[in-house]
Amino acid sequence: MGLLRWIKSQFICHLLICYVFLVSGLVVNLLQICTLPLWPVHKQLARKINCRLGYCISSQMVALLEWWSGTECTLYTDPESYRLYGKENAIVILNHNFEIDFLCGWTFCDRFGVLGTSKVMAKKELAFVPLIGWMWYFQEIVFCKRKWEEDRRTVARSLQNLQDYPEDFWFLLFCEGTRFTEKKHQISMQVAETKGLPKLRHHLLPRTKGFCVTVQNLRGKVTAVYDSTLNFRNNETPTLRGVLNGKKYHADLYVRRIPLDSIPEDEAECAAWLHRLYQEKDKFQEQYMQTGHFPGPVKSPPCRPWALINWLFWASLLLYPFFILAVQLFYAGSTPTIVATIAVCIGASVAVRWMIGQTEIDRGSSYGNRKSTRKKTD
Ligand SMILES: CC/C=C\C/C=C\C/C=C\C/C=C\C/C=C\C/C=C\CCC(=O)SCCNC(=O)CCNC(=O)[C@H](O)C(C)(C)COP(=O)(O)OP(=O)(O)OC[C@H]1O[C@@H](n2cnc3c(N)ncnc32)[C@H](O)[C@@H]1OP(=O)(O)O
Numbered sequence: 001m002g003l004l005r006w007i008k009s010q011f012i013c014h015l016l017i018c019y020v021f022l023v024s025g026l027v028v029n030l031l032q033i034c035t036l037p038l039w040p041v042h043k044q045l046a047r048k049i050n051c052r053l054g055y056c057i058s059s060q061m062v063a064l065l066e067w068w069s070g071t072e073c074t075l076y077t078d079p080e081s082y083r084l085y086g087k088e089n090a091i092v093i094l095n096h097n098f099e100i101d102f103l104c105g106w107t108f109c110d111r112f113g114v115l116g117t118s119k120v121m122a123k124k125e126l127a128f129v130p131l132i133g134w135m136w137y138f139q140e141i142v143f144c145k146r147k148w149e150e151d152r153r154t155v156a157r158s159l160q161n162l163q164d165y166p167e168d169f170w171f172l173l174f175c176e177g178t179r180f181t182e183k184k185h186q187i188s189m190q191v192a193e194t195k196g197l198p199k200l201r202h203h204l205l206p207r208t209k210g211f212c213v214t215v216q217n218l219r220g221k222v223t224a225v226y227d228s229t230l231n232f233r234n235n236e237t238p239t240l241r242g243v244l245n246g247k248k249y250h251a252d253l254y255v256r257r258i259p260l261d262s263i264p265e266d267e268a269e270c271a272a273w274l275h276r277l278y279q280e281k282d283k284f285q286e287q288y289m290q291t292g293h294f295p296g297p298v299k300s301p302p303c304r305p306w307a308l309i310n311w312l313f314w315a316s317l318l319l320y321p322f323f324i325l326a327v328q329l330f331y332a333g334s335t336p337t338i339v340a341t342i343a344v345c346i347g348a349s350v351a352v353r354w355m356i357g358q359t360e361i362d363r364g365s366s367y368g369n370r371k372s373t374r375k376k377t378d
């Protein structure tokens with residue numbers, strides 16, 4: 001093992017990275033709370049400030065992926081579409097097979113300058129994840145309970161709020177609604193069979209309600225759907241824990257730009273359109289499995305320095321007082337103070353482990369583990 005790899009795998013490095021992340025995150029969350037009085041007075045300014053504050057948190061994770069683990073993210077797309085990325089509002093559709101798929105998504109957002117404004121339809125449970133979930137509240141993320149009877153109104157309302165959003169944004173939808181597992185796949189294919197739909201090998205059957213309501217409510221604001229298919233080279237199974245340990249992964253993302261105007265307005269047709277899209281996505285994944293690459297030319301955006309600069313800023317601000325405190329404690333600290341400090345470190349470490357646990361598929365929800373049935377209200 002090289003020296004650098006050994007250093008990256010050391011607990012003390014993880015502790016320092018997580019310390020910067022936790023403390024800066026709390027500071028940012030606090031600053032976000034301070035913007036609350038601004039919302040009724042100057043909503044657009046409050047939104048712009050919150051985008052930049054949010055960037056301070058999410059870009060630290062991007063920096064971890066790009067600069068710490070050195071993960072390579074390659075984009076397969078056509079040059080015509082490439083010119084528009086980051087310059088228009090878009091709905092992004094992504095497969096949901098990997099623990100760090102959201103992080104690769106964030107990396108591309110950063111490279112196209114839309115990380116601060118990036119949005120997602122997220123399960124409600126994530127709203128309670130410290131720092132990230134709290135930050136999302138101020139970034140107007142759309143939360144859903146994955147219970148359509150309750151979501152249909154709240155989701156539509158949150159989407160309508162984005163109609164006057166002042167900056168370009170990407171709205172991410174994992175239409176499969178949950179991460180891929182063999183069991184969930186098997187069950188969703190039984191559902192596909194009862195609906196007379198072709199079987200998918202690499203995807204769960206997409207849930208169409210969220211997509212249709214998104215298209216309906218963002219029509220006029222969003223100009224395109226970016227159909228994105230992600231995979232990792234050499235059958236890598238990336239984890240956030242691996243990224244923190246400095247492990248390098250190789251992500252390949254295939255993106256097709258589809259004008260929103262070409263998506264049917266009628267709900268049933270829109271749902272059928274999404275099913276067809278997933279059948280195509282499945283073929284792209286099959287091709288990737290066979291050949292090791294997606295169709296289309298490679299047009300990767302360059303890595304930008306801002307995520308690293310942001311991390312260096314927070315690190316220089318927060319690590320110096322941390323070291324002073326540690327030295328003072330070591331030389332002059334009383335036993336109770338030392339014990340209390342160690343307890344705080346252990347607490348912070350447990351908190352970060354819990355947050356990382358949220359990304360782990362093995363600890364995922366049971367959503368999609370059985371066929372859900374719904375009373376026909378629509
Ligand atoms: C150039 C570069 C391009 C791209 C770069 C890539 C990305 C960057 C972009 C942005 C980044 C932004 C942020 C990223 C950061 C972090 C994100 C992290 C995580 C958040 C993600 C999540 O939390 S995913 C989970 C939440 N989201 C969703 O669930 C969305 C999808 N779901 C839906 O749309 C659902 O419809 C719903 C949630 C709106 C409602 O769900 P509900 O279950 O109540 O109803 P459904 O209608 O869906 O279900 C009933 C119907 O489904 C059939 N059924 C039953 N059982 C199953 C089964 N097991 N599988 C499939 N289908 C099933 C049932 O028969 C019903 O059918 P009907 O015909 O009656 O409708």
Ligand SMILES: CCCCCCCCCCCCCCCC(=O)OC[C@@H](O)COP(=O)(O)O
Binds near residue numbers: 017363
């Ligand atoms: C630089 C700092 C490093 C510190 C690491 C702390 C990181 C905490 C990150 C928490 C971010 C949580 C985002 C999780 C996204 C996710 O993957 O959600 C899963 C859902 O889609 C579907 O859930 P499920 O139904 O369970 O499959």
